[in-house]
Amino acid sequence: MFKRFDPTNDVSTSTQVKASVQRGIKSEISHSHPSLTEEILDDLIPKKGGDEPIFFQHRDGPILPTLKFVHKYPGLEFTSVRVDKGAIPFLLGGANVMCPGLTNEGGEMPADSDEKPGLEKGDGVVIYAEGKEFPLAVGFMTMSSKDVRSKNKGTGIEVCHYLGDGLWSTDEIH
Amino acid sequence: MTSITAPRNVLYCHACGMPPEYCEYGPDFETHCVPWLKSKHPDLFTKLHGDKQVMSKKSDSAAASPLAPTEPWSTRERLAAFYTKYMPEKLDGIDAILDKYAGKEDKLFTALVKKYGPEPEDPYCVAKYGAASDDEDEEEETTEQMSNLEIDKKKRRGAAAKSTSKVDTRIIIQKISRNRKKAVTHVVGMDTVPNLNLKDAAKAFSKRFAGSSSVKDKEIIIQGDHLEEVAEMIVKKFGVKEDAVFLDLDGEFVPFGG
Numbered sequence A: 001m002f003k004r005f006d007p008t009n010d011v012s013t014s015t016q017v018k019a020s021v022q023r024g025i026k027s028e029i030s031h032s033h034p035s036l037t038e039e040i041l042d043d044l045i046p047k048k049g050g051d052e053p054i055f056f057q058h059r060d061g062p063i064l065p066t067l068k069f070v071h072k073y074p075g076l077e078f079t080s081v082r083v084d085k086g087a088i089p090f091l092l093g094g095a096n097v098m099c100p101g102l103t104n105e106g107g108e109m110p111a112d113s114d115e116k117p118g119l120e121k122g123d124g125v126v127i128y129a130e131g132k133e134f135p136l137a138v139g140f141m142t143m144s145s146k147d148v149r150s151k152n153k154g155t156g157i158e159v160c161h162y163l164g165d166g167l168w169s170t171d172e173i174h
Numbered sequence B: 001m002t003s004i005t006a007p008r009n010v011l012y013c014h015a016c017g018m019p020p021e022y023c024e025y026g027p028d029f030e031t032h033c034v035p036w037l038k039s040k041h042p043d044l045f046t047k048l049h050g051d052k053q054v055m056s057k058k059s060d061s062a063a064a065s066p067l068a069p070t071e072p073w074s075t076r077e078r079l080a081a082f083y084t085k086y087m088p089e090k091l092d093g094i095d096a097i098l099d100k101y102a103g104k105e106d107k108l109f110t111a112l113v114k115k116y117g118p119e120p121e122d123p124y125c126v127a128k129y130g131a132a133s134d135d136e137d138e139e140e141e142t143t144e145q146m147s148n149l150e151i152d153k154k155k156r157r158g159a160a161a162k163s164t165s166k167v168d169t170r171i172i173i174q175k176i177s178r179n180r181k182k183a184v185t186h187v188v189g190m191d192t193v194p195n196l197n198l199k200d201a202a203k204a205f206s207k208r209f210a211g212s213s214s215v216k217d218k219e220i221i222i223q224g225d226h227l228e229e230v231a232e233m234i235v236k237k238f239g240v241k242e243d244a245v246f247l248d249l250d251g252e253f254v255p256f257g258g
Helices: A019-032 A038-044 A067-072 A085-092 A099-103 A145-151 B020-025 B029-040 B042-063 B065-070 B072-086 B088-100 B105-116 B123-129 B134-161 B198-209 B227-238
Strands: A055-057 A063-065 A080-083 A124-129 A137-141 A155-162 B171-177 B183-188 B213-216 B219-223 B245-249 B252-255
Touching (some): A019 A063, A063 A124, A085 A155, A124 A155, B020 B029, B020 B042, B029 B042, B072 B105, B171 B227, B198 B213, B198 B219, B227 B245
Antiparallel strands (some): A124 A137, B183 B219, B213 B219
16 A cells, blocks of 8 residues: 555645544554553654654554554554464565465464454454564455455455555655 | 553664564665674674574675675685586695685686586575576676666667756757647756756746746746747856757757757
8 A cells, every 4th residue: 555655745734633533543543452542542642743654544444553653662562463484575565465374384363262253354453474573564354364264365464554665664744 | 551652762774774684585685784784783683694694695605706705715615516516526626726716706617617517506596596507697697788778778869858867968948739829838957957946947937938837847848839039048047058958849859059
């Protein structure tokens, strides 16, 4: 999504949203990442709006954190998955995560229970990699984690933002 | 809670901007990232790449033979591999050979390949790039050169259509008709004039010709047909030499002075 993102051309305006919308955004974030309570978010998100992008949302998709932000706060536990080593170079090129990358040895997803899969379709996730400390992409599930395990074919996560893309190289938005 | 929300200083590679553990997937890993990491964070380097160090050295020598002289160890091994394959009895003498050919190892290997046959392939190289022998490399180089030539040609052709060189001043003025009656004048290459702000120039044009003018991708577009007048003005006002200004008359570029 951000492969050719360039803040000087692609950002038309930036506005401060009103307080009620801010509350809505915060509650949505903490809903999709349960460990991020709203008090923590209050601490993290600048009141008066900073220049640094920390979360983004594409149309009606989930609100996702930027990678620089995730790297900066290693204590936060985002909803996350891990892919195996083989998937890394593809992800760094901007490819989506295919199911085997999650189910192979080295890959990991939250466990499924009988009534509820660990991750629903459409859930936003931070993607870590086998043997690496830092996450390398963020995206959202195109099928539930249960389907990923059973089908094990095709795109499992649509990647929105990865290391080295346009958003990654954006430090400030004006 | 403060421990969770306290930001940490994250170290990113100065060469490629990635976290160091992802550097190895970048294009400049061996040439830029490794030297940087080695000099600035040697402990992190050994932690991340300590076990692969030998491998990367090997690939260095195989991928780029011109670099070999700086790392005599790898050249030596390359030569040793060659001799083991074709004449193991001479293995003891390779040090002497290396001394003799110091600085021109590439010649040595070319000669060896000519005499005995293809060079044994570096297992690491094979694993990484498929079968990559020296001959292929040369082919690649020549094709690269060819394509470079082509680009050069294109550039030359391109220079005729649009001035792209930044060094010498060259301005091309074109008239482009918009309707049957209306026309706009394009001025390309004003950015090659030293000490000139494109916007200021556009403003001067719009004042002079009483029409709008705008700057778009380093071109100035002026409403109306002012081919000759613009040329004249550029020469007089901006002090550009007459032979650097060209008029586009039916696709031909005529120097303004001539």
